[in-house]
Amino acid sequence: MSGQEPVLQVEDVRLGFAGVTAIDGVTFDVRPSELLAVIGPNGAGKTSVFNVLSGVYRPQRGRVTFLGQDLLALPPHRIAALGLARTFQNVELFHNLTVLDNLMLGRHHHFRYGAAAAVLWFGRARRAELAARERVEEIVDFLELERWRRHPVRLLPYGIQKRVELGRALAMEPRLLLLDEPVAGMNVEETEDMARFVLDVRDELGVPIVMVEHDMGLVMDLADRVLVLDFGRPVALGTPAEVRGDPAVIRAYLGGAA
Numbered sequence: 489m490s491g492q493e494p495v496l497q498v499e500d501v502r503l504g505f506a507g508v509t510a511i512d513g514v515t516f517d518v519r520p521s522e523l524l525a526v527i528g529p530n531g532a533g534k535t536s537v538f539n540v541l542s543g544v545y546r547p548q549r550g551r552v553t554f555l556g557q558d559l560l561a562l563p564p565h566r567i568a569a570l571g572l573a574r575t576f577q578n579v580e581l582f583h584n585l586t587v588l589d590n591l592m593l594g595r596h597h598h599f600r601y602g603a604a605a606a607v608l609w610f611g612r613a614r615r616a617e618l619a620a621r622e623r624v625e626e627i628v629d630f631l632e633l634e635r636w637r638r639h640p641v642r643l644l645p646y647g648i649q650k651r652v653e654l655g656r657a658l659a660m661e662p663r664l665l666l667l668d669e670p671v672a673g674m675n676v677e678e679t680e681d682m683a684r685f686v687l688d689v690r691d692e693l694g695v696p697i698v699m700v701e702h703d704m705g706l707v708m709d710l711a712d713r714v715l716v717l718d719f720g721r722p723v724a725l726g727t728p729a730e731v732r733g734d735p736a737v738i739r740a741y742l743g744g745a746a
């Protein structure tokens with residue numbers, strides 16, 4: 489595959505629940521090292537897009553191709569193992585475990601041995617464990633988590649917990665990262681820190697990102713392109729400047745404002 493081919497292609501996807509259409513006619517792609525934001529009023533279908541991509545829901549129509557593979561044929565754990573990692577709106581970590589242990593758990597699918605193999609081929613298992621620890625320490629450095637590395641996650645400030653969640657997703661060696669409202673509930677300083685780390689993930693690690701986010705300032709600052717959904721349908725797809733002035737987008741937001 490050439491470097492310029494899309495990492496992810498979503499074509500004409502429809503997902504409905506007993507009479508409710510969550511998304512319909514959704515088509516977009518994600519290019520290498522691109523940050524694509526998905527925005528839209530409440531109920532527009534943003535979370536449903538993520539749930540289709542990560543295999544939680546099967547759409548009734550459409551195609552989703554990730555690195556040339558048909559994602560719709562795969563269960564969620566196989567999709568994750570292909571390198572599609574996700575963070576959640578709420579912090580979903582093991583709160584009594586340390587930062588390091590949470591990050592190690594992010595790597596579990598890289599361990600290619602079971603319990604018996606761990607005993608029988610101790611050398612191989614041990615090498616894998618050491619390599620994992622090394623990679624996890626690199627992520628700790630990258631996200632500036634050194635001073636918290638041995639702290640249980642439950643004792644950390646909220647913004648740091650969200651950063652640990654990003655770290656756990658990075659520990660999976662993602663080839664595409666789905667960020668679900670990465671700055672929801674954060675103060676200004678935490679938001680600025682997270683924005684910086686998200687950009688570093690794209691620019692330094694070269695990992696393409698799909699981000700659902702309500703903070704419009706952040707979206708317009710960070711995104712390369714923006715997909716706008718309204719009532720489950722795509723109403724615009726373009727650069728932040730293109731989307732900002734689009735009458736259909738303005739209508740969707742004015743109509744959807746509470």
Ligand SMILES: Nc1ncnc2c1ncn2[C@@H]1O[C@H](COP(=O)(O)OP(=O)(O)OP(=O)(O)O)[C@@H](O)[C@H]1O
Nearest residue numbers: 505508509510528529530531532533534535536537
């Ligand atoms: N499991 C489900 N069962 C029934 N309806 C659902 C389900 N999941 C989503 N929907 C419906 O699909 C539509 C899109 O919801 P979705 O959560 O994807 O929107 P959203 O853009 O993420 O909203 P928000 O910004 O409020 O998180 C809504 O009408 C929602 O009620």
